Amino acid sequence: MSETAKEGRYIYSIVSSGLESDLGDVGIEESRVRLVSCGDIAAVVHSCPAEPYVTKDDERAKEWVLEHSYVIDLATERFGTVLPFSFDVIFIGDDESVRGWLEENYDLLKGELERVKDRAEYSVQIFCDEGKLNEKIVAADPELQRLRAGIGDMPKGTAYLYQKKLDQKIKEGLLEETARLAKELGAKIDELADEVKIEKKVSWVPDKYKDKMMVAAFSCLVRHDDVEALGDLLEEIDKEEESSIRFSGPWAPFSFVQLKGTGR
Amino acid sequence: MKKRIMALEVDENNLKQGLLGLVVALVEIIQDLVERQAIRRIEGGRLDDDEIERLGKALIDLDEAIEKIKRDNDLEDVVESVIGSLDDVADDLLNKFFNPESWAEEVEKI
Numbered sequence: 548m549s550e551t552a553k554e555g556r557y558i559y560s561i562v563s564s565g566l567e568s569d570l571g572d573v574g575i576e577e578s579r580v581r582l583v584s585c586g587d588i589a590a591v592v593h594s595c596p597a598e599p600y601v602t603k604d605d606e607r608a609k610e611w612v613l614e615h616s617y618v619i620d621l622a623t624e625r626f627g628t629v630l631p632f633s634f635d636v637i638f639i640g641d642d643e644s645v646r647g648w649l650e651e652n653y654d655l656l657k658g659e660l661e662r663v664k665d666r667a668e669y670s671v672q673i674f675c676d677e678g679k680l681n682e683k684i685v686a687a688d689p690e691l692q693r694l695r696a697g698i699g700d701m702p703k704g705t706a707y708l709y710q711k712k713l714d715q716k717i718k719e720g721l722l723e724e725t726a727r728l729a730k731e732l733g734a735k736i737d738e739l740a741d742e743v744k745i746e747k748k749v750s751w752v753p754d755k756y757k758d759k760m761m762v763a764a765f766s767c768l769v770r771h772d773d774v775e776a777l778g779d780l781l782e783e784i785d786k787e788e789e790s791s792i793r794f795s796g797p798w799a800p801f802s803f804v805q806l807k808g809t810g811r
Numbered sequence: 812m813k814k815r816i817m818a819l820e821v822d823e824n825n826l827k828q829g830l831l832g833l834v835v836a837l838v839e840i841i842q843d844l845v846e847r848q849a850i851r852r853i854e855g856g857r858l859d860d861d862e863i864e865r866l867g868k869a870l871i872d873l874d875e876a877i878e879k880i881k882r883d884n885d886l887e888d889v890v891e892s893v894i895g896s897l898d899d900v901a902d903d904l905l906n907k908f909f910n911p912e913s914w915a916e917e918v919e920k921i
């Protein structure tokens with residue numbers, strides 16, 4: 548085996564464009580980013596050795612990911628909604644190999660581009676103030692009020708057990724209430740978005756929400772024309788006392804485009 | 812070559828924390844189950860006032876002992892993370908059990 552790595556193409560996204568244009572030295576480590584086209588679709592790439600970008604330096608890795616996102620945003624600005632690739636996807640081969648892959652998967656890619664056209668991904672998260680919600684649950688249930696009022700006069704061991712019982716009941720109420728809120732919000736968003744996905748995990752939230760409980764998180768594919776209405780709806784919900792909404796975007800439709808299993 | 816495979820770096824302190832954290836997390840889960848069982852028995856009227864008080868005190872002692880072990884060994888974060896991951900695993904399993912469609916989707920993706 549030879550010591551030198553094979554030729555490769557780092558791929559940022561697939562766009563609707565038939566032109567082989569050059570986007571300039573805007574890629575990872577100032578790589579020159581260009582379009583390799585096939586008919587009316589193109590891959591946004593830069594030339595590199597067919598080896599993954601790996602580093603132990605966190606700062607450098609962060610920069611690479613930011614540069615990757617920057618190219619996706621730039622391509623979105625130029626060509627409309629793109630099919631984004633995640634960081635560090637590299638084709639083995641030259642422009643012709645990329646073109647061959649585009650040709651082979653043309654129908655799929657074209658279909659996906661049509662599906663996301665004039666749309667963008669938005670992220671919606673609903674947070675609740677747990678303390679306020681707990682109070683609301685107790686206020687609505689006379690049995691819980693009686694239980695809470697009685698604990699103060701009990702002997703130590705008994706009080707401990709009844710406090711546990713109260714905590715459990717409140718927790719059950721909290722689960723019911725948050726499930727109801729999540730369902731209600733999901734249904735409302737569903738009316739305005741093309742597609743909605745429930746996100747099980749959210750890796751990062753701003754400090755502002757750190758002490759709050761996340762009730763639900765959604766990724767939504769929304770038509771540009773419907774974004775304002777969605778924003779208005781969420782603003783209304785945000786005004787309600789115990790809940791606050793985090794609404795962010797537009798993003799490239801990472802959650803709605805699956806380019807797995809297409810034979811890279 | 813063999814030597815290289817064996818050269819697994821183990822930080823003794825990390826190992827102790829991880830192992831002790833896991834044990835304490837399991838004890839906390841058992842504690843929670845015992846407390847739930849105790850409450851169920853109280854609700855079922857199977858315990859008199861004296862028994863409730865004694866059971867409650869025993870559970871306070873257990874709780875204090877666990878908290879002390881956690882404080883003394885700086886285990887709060889480890890235990891929280893173990894219980895958090897176990898919660899996720901349980902959620903996932905229950906989800907597969909109750910929503911077989913989502914499971915099928917996952918299998919298809921692979």
